[in-house]
Amino acid sequence: KAGVTQTPRYLIKTRGQQVTLSCSPISGHRSVSWYQQTPGQGLQFLFEYFSETQRNKGNFPGRFSGRQFSNSRSEMNVSTLELGDSALYLCASRLGQGRTGELFFGEGSRLTVL
Amino acid sequence: DQQVKQNSPSLSVQEGRISILNCDYTNSMFDYFLWYKKYPAEGPTFLISISSIKDKNEDGRFTVFLNKSAKHLSLHIVPSQPGDSAVYFCAASHSGTYKYIFGTGTRLKVLA
Numbered sequence: 001k002a003g004v005t006q007t008p009r010y011l012i013k014t015r016g017q018q019v020t021l022s023c024s025p026i027s028g029h030r031s032v033s034w035y036q037q038t039p040g041q042g043l044q045f046l047f048e049y050f051s052e053t054q055r056n057k058g059n060f061p062g063r064f065s066g067r068q069f070s071n072s073r074s075e076m077n078v079s080t081l082e083l084g085d086s087a088l089y090l091c092a093s094r095l096g097q098g099r100t101g102e103l104f105f106g107e108g109s110r111l112t113v114l
Numbered sequence: 115d116q117q118v119k120q121n122s123p124s125l126s127v128q129e130g131r132i133s134i135l136n137c138d139y140t141n142s143m144f145d146y147f148l149w150y151k152k153y154p155a156e157g158p159t160f161l162i163s164i165s166s167i168k169d170k171n172e173d174g175r176f177t178v179f180l181n182k183s184a185k186h187l188s189l190h191i192v193p194s195q196p197g198d199s200a201v202y203f204c205a206a207s208h209s210g211t212y213k214y215i216f217g218t219g220t221r222l223k224v225l226a
Contacts, residue, residue, distance in 0.1 A: 043203060105159070
């Protein structure tokens with residue numbers, strides 16, 4: 001069974017640009033969450049989608065947005081990039097509709113903003 | 115406001131000894147907790163979870179203890195192995211939310 005796949009794995013952007021990251025969850029998983037990891041901050045929750053609906057959103061500015069498609073694949077977009085957006089962006093999927101259960105993480109997309 | 119705190123950024127333990135990783139939380143509504151392990155250049159992987167109706171859960175070398183009155187949980191690894199060297203994150207959630215709040219992580223180094 002394929003795991004969570006994130007693309008691209010690495011990317012470099014400049015301030016002011018925008019970026020789109022993609023996540024394909026494990027087959028059959030309908031919930032997809034996004035997290036930002038930076039040194040000293042741990043994993044900061046961005047948003048969570050289930051059946052194309054955003055169920056939860058973290059405390060990030062509106063420059064951060066996401067969506068989920070009918071096949072459960074998800075994308076997140078960051079517009080007007082800032083230096084502080086440099087981070088590892090992790091996508092995680094889980095099976096169900098309920099609020100508990102193991103999250104399965106992808107390897108992440110490492111974004112560097114110059 | 116960091117609702118889940120891991121106050122020790124790093125920990126070194128001799129191989130074969132016990133590793134104890136600690137996690138404190140501030141939100142008394144949290145009722146489900148998980149531990150994840152992360153190696154460099156990989157995504158976090160699930161280790162063990164515990165619901166607030168229990169105070170202990172065991173899986174092989176890994177045991178999680180929950181002290182609700184102190185709002186504290188700990189992960190015990192016995193015996194520790196060099197392959198356990200990684201960053202460990204605790205996470206928490208409560209009813210009414212579909213998100214997990216993660217701590218900042220503790221880097222464990224197991225010395226051979």
